[in-house]
Amino acid sequence: GDSVTQMEGPVTLSEEAFLTINCTYTATGYPSLFWYVQYPGEGLQLLLKATKADDKGSNKGFEATYRKETTSFHLEKGSVQVSDSAVYFCALSDPDTGNQFYFGTGTSLTVIP
Amino acid sequence: DTGVSQNPRHKITKRGQNVTFRCDPISEHNRLYWYRQTLGQGPEFLTYFQNEAQLEKSRLLSDRFSAERPKGSFSTLEIQRTEQGDSAMYLCASSLGDRGQQETQYFGPGTRLLVL
Numbered sequence: 001g002d003s004v005t006q007m008e009g010p011v012t013l014s015e016e017a018f019l020t021i022n023c024t025y026t027a028t029g030y031p032s033l034f035w036y037v038q039y040p041g042e043g044l045q046l047l048l049k050a051t052k053a054d055d056k057g058s059n060k061g062f063e064a065t066y067r068k069e070t071t072s073f074h075l076e077k078g079s080v081q082v083s084d085s086a087v088y089f090c091a092l093s094d095p096d097t098g099n100q101f102y103f104g105t106g107t108s109l110t111v112i113p
Numbered sequence: 114d115t116g117v118s119q120n121p122r123h124k125i126t127k128r129g130q131n132v133t134f135r136c137d138p139i140s141e142h143n144r145l146y147w148y149r150q151t152l153g154q155g156p157e158f159l160t161y162f163q164n165e166a167q168l169e170k171s172r173l174l175s176d177r178f179s180a181e182r183p184k185g186s187f188s189t190l191e192i193q194r195t196e197q198g199d200s201a202m203y204l205c206a207s208s209l210g211d212r213g214q215q216e217t218q219y220f221g222p223g224t225r226l227l228v229l
Contacts, residue, residue, distance in 0.1 A: 004155075034217070043117075044156070044204070044220040089155050093218075098169050099144065099210070101153030101218060 002027045006090045012072025021075040023106045029096030033073040036089045080111045117221035121162045133191045138207030148204040187229045195228045
Protein backbone atom coordinates (compact mmCIF):
# COMPACT_ATOMS: atom_id res chain seq x y z
CA GLY A 1 0.00 0.00 0.00
CA ASP A 2 0.87 3.66 -0.10
CA SER A 3 3.25 4.98 2.52
CA VAL A 4 5.73 7.73 3.32
CA THR A 5 9.03 7.23 5.09
CA GLN A 6 10.54 10.32 6.61
CA MET A 7 13.91 11.07 8.14
CA GLU A 8 13.77 10.71 11.89
CA GLY A 9 14.52 13.62 14.13
CA PRO A 10 14.91 15.62 16.09
CA VAL A 11 17.18 17.84 14.03
CA THR A 12 19.05 20.73 15.62
CA LEU A 13 20.79 23.30 13.44
CA SER A 14 22.47 26.63 13.92
CA GLU A 15 20.95 29.65 12.25
CA GLU A 16 21.97 29.99 8.57
CA ALA A 17 22.86 26.30 8.29
CA PHE A 18 21.71 24.18 5.34
CA LEU A 19 18.70 21.94 5.92
CA THR A 20 17.79 18.63 4.31
CA ILE A 21 14.93 16.45 5.51
CA ASN A 22 14.67 13.21 3.59
CA CYS A 23 11.37 11.76 2.42
CA THR A 24 10.74 8.68 0.31
CA TYR A 25 7.43 7.23 -0.72
CA THR A 26 5.69 4.10 -1.97
CA ALA A 27 2.61 4.49 -4.15
CA THR A 28 0.65 2.39 -6.60
CA GLY A 29 -0.34 5.25 -8.86
CA TYR A 30 0.94 8.71 -9.65
CA PRO A 31 0.69 10.62 -6.41
CA SER A 32 0.96 14.26 -5.56
CA LEU A 33 3.52 15.02 -2.88
CA PHE A 34 3.35 17.60 -0.13
CA TRP A 35 5.30 19.07 2.74
CA TYR A 36 3.27 20.38 5.66
CA VAL A 37 4.67 22.31 8.62
CA GLN A 38 3.32 22.46 12.16
CA TYR A 39 4.54 25.35 14.28
CA PRO A 40 4.28 25.02 18.06
CA GLY A 41 0.66 25.24 19.17
CA GLU A 42 -0.68 25.56 15.65
CA GLY A 43 -2.33 23.35 13.04
CA LEU A 44 -0.77 21.82 9.95
CA GLN A 45 -0.01 24.31 7.21
CA LEU A 46 0.81 23.51 3.62
CA LEU A 47 4.42 24.45 2.92
CA LEU A 48 4.80 23.28 -0.68
CA LYS A 49 3.64 20.66 -3.11
CA ALA A 50 4.45 18.96 -6.42
CA THR A 51 1.93 17.11 -8.55
CA LYS A 52 4.07 15.29 -11.10
CA ALA A 53 7.56 13.93 -11.65
CA ASP A 54 10.37 16.50 -11.88
CA ASP A 55 8.14 19.28 -10.53
CA LYS A 56 9.79 21.47 -7.93
CA GLY A 57 7.70 22.95 -5.15
CA SER A 58 8.99 26.03 -3.36
CA ASN A 59 7.86 28.42 -0.67
CA LYS A 60 9.52 30.63 1.97
CA GLY A 61 12.98 29.55 0.81
CA PHE A 62 12.14 25.85 1.08
CA GLU A 63 12.32 23.58 -1.97
CA ALA A 64 11.54 19.98 -2.81
CA THR A 65 11.78 18.16 -6.14
CA TYR A 66 9.54 15.21 -7.06
CA ARG A 67 11.96 12.45 -8.10
CA LYS A 68 10.12 9.48 -9.53
CA GLU A 69 13.28 7.48 -10.23
CA THR A 70 14.29 7.55 -6.56
CA THR A 71 10.71 7.90 -5.20
CA SER A 72 11.85 10.84 -3.13
CA PHE A 73 10.73 14.34 -2.21
CA HIS A 74 13.48 15.71 0.03
CA LEU A 75 12.95 19.10 1.67
CA GLU A 76 15.80 21.61 1.51
CA LYS A 77 16.52 25.14 2.63
CA GLY A 78 19.77 26.95 2.10
CA SER A 79 19.80 29.04 5.26
CA VAL A 80 17.49 28.27 8.15
CA GLN A 81 16.19 30.81 10.64
CA VAL A 82 15.07 30.45 14.24
CA SER A 83 11.50 30.99 13.02
CA ASP A 84 11.74 27.77 10.97
CA SER A 85 11.68 25.71 14.16
CA ALA A 86 8.69 23.41 13.74
CA VAL A 87 7.68 19.86 12.88
CA TYR A 88 7.75 19.02 9.17
CA PHE A 89 5.55 16.32 7.64
CA CYS A 90 5.93 14.75 4.22
CA ALA A 91 2.67 13.48 2.70
CA LEU A 92 1.28 11.95 -0.45
CA SER A 93 -2.12 11.81 -2.09
CA ASP A 94 -2.75 9.01 -4.56
CA PRO A 95 -6.04 9.11 -6.49
CA ASP A 96 -5.66 5.41 -7.31
CA THR A 97 -6.12 4.55 -3.63
CA GLY A 98 -8.67 7.16 -2.64
CA ASN A 99 -8.48 10.75 -1.49
CA GLN A 100 -6.81 10.40 1.88
CA PHE A 101 -3.37 11.73 2.60
CA TYR A 102 -0.62 9.43 3.83
CA PHE A 103 1.74 11.20 6.21
CA GLY A 104 5.22 10.50 7.44
CA THR A 105 5.95 10.51 11.15
CA GLY A 106 7.22 14.08 11.12
CA THR A 107 10.67 15.58 11.69
CA SER A 108 11.15 18.07 14.48
CA LEU A 109 13.52 20.91 13.61
CA THR A 110 15.04 23.26 16.16
CA VAL A 111 17.13 26.17 14.94
CA ILE A 112 19.37 27.80 17.53
CA PRO A 113 20.75 31.34 17.24
CA ASP B 114 -10.32 34.48 4.78
CA THR B 115 -11.78 31.98 7.25
CA GLY B 116 -9.90 28.73 7.53
CA VAL B 117 -11.01 25.41 8.95
CA SER B 118 -12.24 25.70 12.52
CA GLN B 119 -12.68 22.99 15.12
CA ASN B 120 -14.44 22.95 18.45
CA PRO B 121 -13.68 22.35 21.17
CA ARG B 122 -9.92 22.79 21.06
CA HIS B 123 -9.46 20.63 24.14
CA LYS B 124 -11.61 17.94 25.75
CA ILE B 125 -10.99 15.96 28.89
CA THR B 126 -13.39 13.13 29.62
CA LYS B 127 -13.66 10.03 31.71
CA ARG B 128 -13.45 6.58 30.22
CA GLY B 129 -16.83 5.37 29.04
CA GLN B 130 -18.25 8.80 28.30
CA ASN B 131 -19.32 9.95 24.84
CA VAL B 132 -17.71 12.96 23.18
CA THR B 133 -18.57 14.92 20.05
CA PHE B 134 -16.31 17.20 18.06
CA ARG B 135 -17.30 19.71 15.42
CA CYS B 136 -15.50 20.84 12.28
CA ASP B 137 -16.42 23.82 10.11
CA PRO B 138 -14.60 23.61 6.77
CA ILE B 139 -13.68 26.43 4.42
CA SER B 140 -17.05 27.50 3.07
CA GLU B 141 -16.72 26.57 -0.60
CA HIS B 142 -14.96 23.25 0.02
CA ASN B 143 -16.92 20.14 -0.90
CA ARG B 144 -14.60 17.60 0.70
CA LEU B 145 -14.02 17.08 4.40
CA TYR B 146 -11.62 14.71 6.13
CA TRP B 147 -11.04 13.52 9.67
CA TYR B 148 -7.61 12.37 10.87
CA ARG B 149 -6.19 11.25 14.19
CA GLN B 150 -2.70 12.18 15.33
CA THR B 151 -0.95 10.67 18.32
CA LEU B 152 2.21 12.00 19.90
CA GLY B 153 5.25 11.64 17.69
CA GLN B 154 3.27 10.37 14.72
CA GLY B 155 1.86 11.83 11.57
CA PRO B 156 -1.89 12.17 11.06
CA GLU B 157 -3.76 8.95 10.23
CA PHE B 158 -6.82 9.02 8.01
CA LEU B 159 -10.16 8.19 9.62
CA THR B 160 -12.90 9.14 7.18
CA TYR B 161 -13.81 11.38 4.24
CA PHE B 162 -16.94 13.13 2.98
CA GLN B 163 -17.75 14.48 -0.43
CA ASN B 164 -20.55 16.93 0.26
CA GLU B 165 -22.87 15.03 2.65
CA ALA B 166 -21.84 11.54 1.51
CA GLN B 167 -19.34 9.58 3.58
CA LEU B 168 -17.25 7.91 0.88
CA GLU B 169 -14.33 6.34 2.70
CA LYS B 170 -13.72 4.97 6.17
CA SER B 171 -10.49 3.68 7.59
CA ARG B 172 -10.23 0.38 9.40
CA LEU B 173 -9.04 2.57 12.29
CA LEU B 174 -12.61 3.80 12.63
CA SER B 175 -14.16 1.33 15.05
CA ASP B 176 -17.90 0.95 15.62
CA ARG B 177 -17.62 3.41 18.50
CA PHE B 178 -16.76 6.18 16.07
CA SER B 179 -19.35 7.86 13.88
CA ALA B 180 -19.11 10.91 11.67
CA GLU B 181 -21.77 12.96 9.94
CA ARG B 182 -21.96 15.86 7.57
CA PRO B 183 -25.70 16.36 7.36
CA LYS B 184 -25.94 19.33 5.03
CA GLY B 185 -22.61 19.08 3.34
CA SER B 186 -21.21 21.90 5.44
CA PHE B 187 -20.00 21.30 9.01
CA SER B 188 -19.21 17.82 10.28
CA THR B 189 -19.32 16.09 13.65
CA LEU B 190 -17.22 13.20 14.90
CA GLU B 191 -18.65 11.28 17.84
CA ILE B 192 -16.81 8.75 19.95
CA GLN B 193 -18.98 6.55 22.12
CA ARG B 194 -17.80 4.77 25.27
CA THR B 195 -14.38 6.42 25.10
CA GLU B 196 -11.27 4.44 25.96
CA GLN B 197 -7.87 5.68 27.08
CA GLY B 198 -6.47 4.65 23.71
CA ASP B 199 -8.71 7.25 22.07
CA SER B 200 -6.58 10.01 23.55
CA ALA B 201 -5.15 11.88 20.59
CA MET B 202 -5.41 15.02 18.50
CA TYR B 203 -8.35 14.84 16.10
CA LEU B 204 -7.77 16.87 12.96
CA CYS B 205 -10.22 18.03 10.36
CA ALA B 206 -9.25 19.09 6.85
CA SER B 207 -11.17 20.35 3.86
CA SER B 208 -10.53 20.69 0.15
CA LEU B 209 -12.17 21.55 -3.13
CA GLY B 210 -11.94 18.87 -5.78
CA ASP B 211 -13.57 16.76 -8.44
CA ARG B 212 -13.43 13.01 -9.09
CA GLY B 213 -9.86 11.89 -9.69
CA GLN B 214 -8.48 15.32 -8.93
CA GLN B 215 -5.63 15.61 -6.45
CA GLU B 216 -6.21 18.63 -4.34
CA THR B 217 -4.58 20.37 -1.38
CA GLN B 218 -6.11 19.73 2.01
CA TYR B 219 -6.33 22.60 4.51
CA PHE B 220 -6.21 21.62 8.14
CA GLY B 221 -7.91 22.97 11.23
CA PRO B 222 -6.11 23.45 14.56
CA GLY B 223 -7.39 20.14 15.92
CA THR B 224 -9.24 18.97 19.02
CA ARG B 225 -7.03 17.42 21.66
CA LEU B 226 -8.83 14.64 23.52
CA LEU B 227 -7.64 13.21 26.83
CA VAL B 228 -9.50 10.22 28.22
CA LEU B 229 -8.85 9.62 31.91
